[in-house]
Amino acid sequence: MSGHEGHFHNKAAFLDDKERMKGFRAHELIQALPNFSPNDSFLDLGAGTGFFTIPLAGETKGKIFALDSDSKMLERIGEKMIAAGLSNVERIQADVADIPLExxxxxxxxxSLILHEVADLEAVLAELFRVTEAGGDVAVIEYEEKKTPDGGPPHHIRLSAEKLTSALEKAGFGDCHTQMIDEKIYLLVASKTS
Incomplete structure (x- = not known):
């Protein structure tokens, strides 16, 4: 196994780890969305191995766009789609700052746990605002900045809920609500009202 393949398998195993979200699942995520209906479409930004993509695809008849820059991650999602008998997932290999959607x-x-990694948060949030329909929303999961770093990214690259709320509002989103998933990880939901 090459170094790159070893890195992929380690990362994939981490992303698939069911303990990573402390029991927080797609069903809980959907409950936190203010206007969910069973035909809704989703964009899973930085979809990884499909931790949310696959269960979301089972919860809605709408299209799930799984976007990731890593083709191997998208291949893993493809395998899971086949195993689950899902046909409403479209895999997209692209950068999060240049989303090829209307x-x-x-x-x-x-x-989920992607925005702290982006080079230009303002550009990515502008793209998210662009692709989200009026009345839609964005659900962000991140590590709180001042919490213990165990199991999460270093403090200097974390996004606090306060900073992210400010950035989302600057991008045009509103009605931001935050809840803690566990002692370190938060969910922030913001709506596109116009």
Whole structure:
């Protein structure tokens, strides 16, 4: 196994780890969305191995766009789609700052543990605002900045809920609500009201 393949398998195992979200699942995520209906579309930004993509695809008849820059992650999602008998997932290999979707083409965006990694948060949030339909929302999961770093990214790259709320509002989102998933990880939901 090459170094790159070893890195992929380690990362994939981490992303698939059911303990990573302390029991927080797609069902809980959907409950936190203000306007979910069973035909809604989703963009899973930085979808990884499909931790949210696959269960979301089972919860809605709408399209799930799984976007990741890593083709191997998207291959893993493809394998899971086949195993689960899902046909409503479209895999997209692209950068999170340049999303190849039409304006207002998705109802909900899920960005789980990805935004702290982006080089230009303002550009990515502008893209999320562009692809989200009016009345839709974005659900962001991140590590709180001042909590213990065990199991999460270093403090200097974390996004506090306060900073993220400010950035989302600057991008045009509103009605931001935050809840803690566990002692370190929060869920922030913001709506596109216009």
């Amino acid at each position: 304006d207002g083409s998705v109802r909900h965006v899920v960005a």
